[in-house]
Amino acid sequence: MPDDAPKLEKKIVVLHRDDYNRARSVVPELLTDPFTTVVPVPLRPPLSDDPTLQSIEDVLQPGTLLIRNRWDADTYVEAALAYERISAAKFNLVAEVCQMLGAARLEVREIREVTEDGQVGAAIRFQAGAVTGSVHGVGESLRRVAQSMQALWEWRGGEPATDAAAAHARREGIQDDPAIRTLIRQRSFPQNELEEHSLELDISSEALREVHAAVHVASVLRKLGPSFDGAFQAVTKDARRLILTMRVVFPPTGHHPIR
Secondary structure, eight states, rough: OOSSSOOOOEEEEEEHHHHHHHHHHHHHHHHHOOTTTEESSEEEEETGGGGHHHGGGGGOOOEEEEEEETTEEEEEEHHHHHHHHHHHHHHHHHHHHHHHTTSSSEEEEEEEOTTSSEEEEEEEEEEEEHHHHHHHHOOOHHHHHHHOOEEEOOOOSSSSHHHHHHHHHHHTTOOTOOHHHHHHHHSSSTOOOOOEEEEEESSHHHHHHHHHHHHHHHHHHHOOOOGGGGHHHHHSSOOOEEEEEEEEEETTTSSSSOE
């Protein structure tokens, strides 16, 4: 990135140059938010030389709000898709940790929505990695997350690399998740006899934090006029936790790896 280009922050707001100039007086706080980069379009140097912006140029439309994928610093997703993409990405990281812990099989049994007041909403069930039963009445976001996940993983299995798994979890920022912490601790016992473990995992916790952090920016953006309501609605439409019920199988202690 050129030395004189502004640093790309966690959130990107895309404005037409006319709106960008108007924002200086209407919503100056938008331009001074330390966690937001306002990008005027059409792009001009030095921003037009930024490789990250070049890679997402097709989505740099006026009024768009983008959120950085916390697990890929060079990738931004539209606010309308951030909840789903970041949630699915967390599950993939959990699968990597399970593989490092020597798992032979990881199977998702169910994914369900939980409202802010703790009420269980819609649910999708899986069998052998495939959706089973009707998805009638299931919300679009839940359905898209379920469809984007690989719900069945199978590996050779073997001895757990608990230190490496713990380091990977720390590096990716999921080390404090209760399900991950418990699984790593169980597999780290010297005489480990854990062969099967059922657990529940909140895959949406990080996604919801990122989305909620963008609500303020979206609300400020609305001050520029009703044409920016879409960005606000895209950020606020999803406020439900997604809980996975999973089963992890490990090779029997002292036996050959299972498939």
